[in-house]
Amino acid sequence: MKPFYFVSTFFxxxxxxxxxxxxxxxxxxxxxxxxxxxxxxxxxxxxxRAFQIKANLKDDLGxxxxxxxxxxxxxxxxxxxxxxxxxxxxxxxxxxxxPQETKREETYIVNLMLExxxxxxxxxxxxxxxxxxxxAPQFSDVQPAxxxxxxxxxxxxxxxxxxxxxxxxxxxxxxxxEEPILGIKEEVTLNNEKEYTFEKTYSLPQKxxxxxxxxxxxxxxxxxxxxxxxxxxxxxxxxxxxxxxDVAKDTDLETDAFGVPVLYHKKSSGIFTFKYCCNYDNQxxxxxxxxxxxxxxxxxxxxxxxxxxxxSAAPIVLPTKGYYEIKVDTKNLTYEVNPYQPQTAPHVAPxxxxxxxIDGATWDPGTAMQMTQDAGDKYIWYAExxxxxxxxxxxxxxxxxxxxxxxxxxxxxxxxxxxxxxxFPKGKYKFSINTETGRARCVK
Numbered sequence: 373m374k375p376f377y378f379v380s381t382f383f384x385x386x387x388x389x390x391x392x393x394x395x396x397x398x399x400x401x402x403x404x405x406x407x408x409x410x411x412x413x414x415x416x417x418x419x420x421r422a423f424q425i426k427a428n429l430k431d432d433l434g435x436x437x438x439x440x441x442x443x444x445x446x447x448x449x450x451x452x453x454x455x456x457x458x459x460x461x462x463x464x465x466x467x468x469x470x471p472q473e474t475k476r477e478e479t480y481i482v483n484l485m486l487e488x489x490x491x492x493x494x495x496x497x498x499x500x501x502x503x504x505x506x507x508a509p510q511f512s513d514v515q516p517a518x519x520x521x522x523x524x525x526x527x528x529x530x531x532x533x534x535x536x537x538x539x540x541x542x543x544x545x546x547x548x549x550e551e552p553i554l555g556i557k558e559e560v561t562l563n564n565e566k567e568y569t570f571e572k573t574y575s576l577p578q579k580x581x582x583x584x585x586x587x588x589x590x591x592x593x594x595x596x597x598x599x600x601x602x603x604x605x606x607x608x609x610x611x612x613x614x615x616x617x618d619v620a621k622d623t624d625l626e627t628d629a630f631g632v633p634v635l636y637h638k639k640s641s642g643i644f645t646f647k648y649c650c651n652y653d654n655q656x657x658x659x660x661x662x663x664x665x666x667x668x669x670x671x672x673x674x675x676x677x678x679x680x681x682x683x684s685a686a687p688i689v690l691p692t693k694g695y696y697e698i699k700v701d702t703k704n705l706t707y708e709v710n711p712y713q714p715q716t717a718p719h720v721a722p723x724x725x726x727x728x729x730i731d732g733a734t735w736d737p738g739t740a741m742q743m744t745q746d747a748g749d750k751y752i753w754y755a756e757x758x759x760x761x762x763x764x765x766x767x768x769x770x771x772x773x774x775x776x777x778x779x780x781x782x783x784x785x786x787x788x789x790x791x792x793x794x795x796f797p798k799g800k801y802k803f804s805i806n807t808e809t810g811r812a813r814c815v816k
Contacts, residue, residue, distance in 0.1 A: 403433035403490040410496060415482065416504030416594060420472035423500060427464040431488040434458040439485040442500070445471060447482070455489065476503045508597040509540040509589040519613065519662040521606045521669060522576075530576035532605060538589045539567045545592040551585045564592055581607045611669065611702040614644040615660045621683075625664050629759060629796040631782030631813025633660055636700075646698040647809045649749070656687035659700050659707075663781065671702065679705040695808065714808045718750035719774065725755060725803070727778075729763035729793075737768045743805075754804040757814070763794045767805055776805065782812045 407430040417423035429435060440449040447468055453459040484496040514536040522530065538544065543564035550557050554574065562568055576583075585603040590596040606612055615633035617625070625632060636644040648657075661669025661681075672685025681702070690696060690709065699708045724740035725733045732741045746752035753767075767784065768775040776784035777791055784805055796814070805812040 400433060400489045403431065403488060403492065405492045406431040406435060406486045406488040406494050408484055408486050408494060408496040410484075410498065412594070413496075413498055414594070415498055415500040417470045417500065417502055418476060418504055418506065419470055419474045419502060421504075421506070422467045422469045425464060425466045425468075425482065425484075425498065427484070427496075429462040429464055429486055431460055431486075431492075434460055434489040435462060436487045436489045438462075438464070438487075440466060440468075440482065441485075442468075442480055442482045444480055458489070470500075470502060474502055478502050505542045505591065505593045506597060507541060508599040509538050509544060509591050511536050511538050511587060511589065511599060511601045513537045514587075514601060514603065516603060516605055516668070517662050517664045518603050519606070519664065520603075521608055521612055521661050523611075524578065524580055524607055524609045526578060530578055530607065531573050532576060533571065533573045534585065535569075535571040536587065536601070537567065537569050538587075538599075540589070540591040540597075541566065543592045544568055545590045545596060547590075548588040549585070550588075551583055553581060553583055556585075576607060579607070580609060583607070610642050611644075611661050613661070614639075614700060614702065615663050616646050616648060616698070617658045617660050617666070618648075618650075618655060620656075621658070621666050621670075625666070627816055629801055629814035630780075630794070631811065632815060633663060634811055634813075635663075635781040635783060637810070642701060642703050644700045644702070646696075646700075648696045648698055649752070649806050649809055650690045650693050650696055651749075653692050655690045655693070657690060658685070658687055659702070661702075671700065671705075679707050681705070714751065716808065718745075719769065719807055721745055722770065723753050724768055724770075725757065725765060726768050726775075727763065727765040729759060729761040730765065731758040731760050733757075733765070737770050737772060740768070743767070746804075749806075751808040752804060752806050754802060756800065757803045758800045759796050759798050759814075761798070763796055764791060765794075766791065776807070776810075778812060782814070784810055784812045786810065 409428040411426040415423050415425065425440065429438065435453040437453060438451040441447055445468065480500040482498045482500050484498065485493060487493045516532055522532065538547065543566055544562040546562055547560040547568065556574065583605040585605055587601040589599045614636045617633035619632060634646065634648065637647050638645040659671035660666060667683055669681055670683050670685060671679055671681050672687050674680045674685060695712050695714055697710045697712055723743045724737050725743060726735055726737055726740045727733050734740045741755060743753040743755045746754060765778040766775050776786050777788040779785050779790060779792065801814045801816060803814045
């Protein structure tokens with residue numbers, strides 16, 4: 373009888389052990405190996421710059437977890453996938469900062485290990501280089517200037533000559549020139565040149581039109597860096613815009629953030645009207661048909677004191693400091709200069725710079741950057757600013773009782789609703805506004 377007792381006890385224990393198993397532990401059938409399909413086996417970055425890992429992760433049954441590791445960077449990232457949703461495919465996009473103390477000549481290995489719900493594991497080693505090129509090509513000496521106007525006179529054949537230089541430290545791969553109305557879509561293949569000069573003349577139909585020329589340059593980096601230059605080229609029977617320049621002809625008009633030259637205030641029947649604050653006696657001024665240069669349209673005086681559109685023209689001289697209303701007829705080549713006294717009372721302190729993209733500026737007028745009122749002209753306020761990002765600016769009195777919105781070309785709109793963002797070169801500037809003329813400038 374004893375052998376029977378032993379066997380019975382054995383089977384009872386087996387049943388008990390089986391009954392004590394954890395019903396919550398999921399088991400899965402055997403499956404294929406998971407897949408890691410990376411965009412590239414080689415990654416590029418610089419010291420103190422983030423690198424990005426992109427990959428498509430797949431498994432026929434379900435993904436369990438992914439481990440990303442690089443011991444030298446103290447990188448040990450785990451990404452777990454929920455079992456109840458059974459993720460079979462996942463697009464990975466993961467960024468990590470290469471430490472600042474690393475060097476450009478160094479190379480590292482970033483390891484990926486992917487496990488599926490069946491316990492299958494697959495690994496992938498990615499090579500990280502810290503000598504990546506992230507500097508885009510640069511255009512220079514671009515002609516025609518953005519905003520150029522060609523006058524339609526009906527007598528000559530119309531054309532424009534496109535010329536520019538493009539450079540890149542690591543080498544250029546290709547160049548695109550596009551203009552949809554003219555059907556221009558040209559591609560220039562380059563062979564790692566570090567500098568390339570382009571010049572070509574294009575014919576234009578005899579009609580008013582607004583052309584948008586787009587230049588795109590690509591370098592030869594693995595992830596090609598690109599630079600886009602847009603040129604607005606206008607054919608019209610008259611000037612479509614006008615600026616007042618109170619600087620010398622050899623001044624680079626692209627070193628300011630905005631406001632130089634000064635945009636006109638009103639246009640009616642081809643006549644442009646400016647409200648201008650002259651800060652000096654015998655101030656010399658010109659009128660320009662574009663904001664970025666003194667060519668091709670520069671209006672000044674000939675030897676007889678007649679208004680001409682000529683790059684060699686002499687300046688118009690305003691005899692005394694003060695406020696002027698100036699009217700310019702670019703078609704009939706006439707102008708009027710009339711001094712006036714502002715009729716509105718100057719605003720009183722404090723006035724603050726509110727918004728984003730400027731160091732120290734906030735959206736709270738109570739804590740925003742305060743401006744200083746000019747001692748000699750109470751309509752002028754100024755401050756030193758540091759542009760650190762995309763600028764959205766409102767100049768305000770306390771509690772938003774009165775405010776001015778910064779628009780394009782240095783226009784400040786009193787109690788306006790539009791609130792655009794602007795991209796200006798970063799750096800420190802002297803910023804000033806004139807509440808009488810409704811214009812601002814931001815200069816080095």
